Amino acid sequence: MPPASRRSTTSTPGSCCCTAPTCWTAVPRLRHPGIEAMREHDRARRTAYAASVLAWLDATGNVAEAAQRLTVHPNTLKYRLRRAHELFGLDLGRPDVRLSCWMQLRLTD
Numbered sequence: 001m002p003p004a005s006r007r008s009t010t011s012t013p014g015s016c017c018c019t020a021p022t023c024w025t026a027v028p029r030l031r032h033p034g035i036e037a038m039r040e041h042d043r044a045r046r047t048a049y050a051a052s053v054l055a056w057l058d059a060t061g062n063v064a065e066a067a068q069r070l071t072v073h074p075n076t077l078k079y080r081l082r083r084a085h086e087l088f089g090l091d092l093g094r095p096d097v098r099l100s101c102w103m104q105l106r107l108t109d
Helices: 033-045 049-058 063-070 074-088 095-107
Strands: none
Touching (some): 049 095, 063 074
């Protein structure tokens, strides 16, 4: 446990005085603006970007496993992931983006 002088007595975001990497001030935003746009695109154009991203996230980035779950060729899944980045700004190479996208897709699925 940190010394009393380093412990925070508040629990509101941004008010912590500690330097821990798990501090409230280090938590990324949990809503990615591209997710709703992607879902709307899928509804309007009958595409499967959201399902593809979620399958890839559920497979922890394993393209072959995610493609098998979706019953598509791995190259099809790679194309969809690349297009999701281009169309909706999903930079799935960033861990905080992966987390926020996964949570948002899971909670609204």
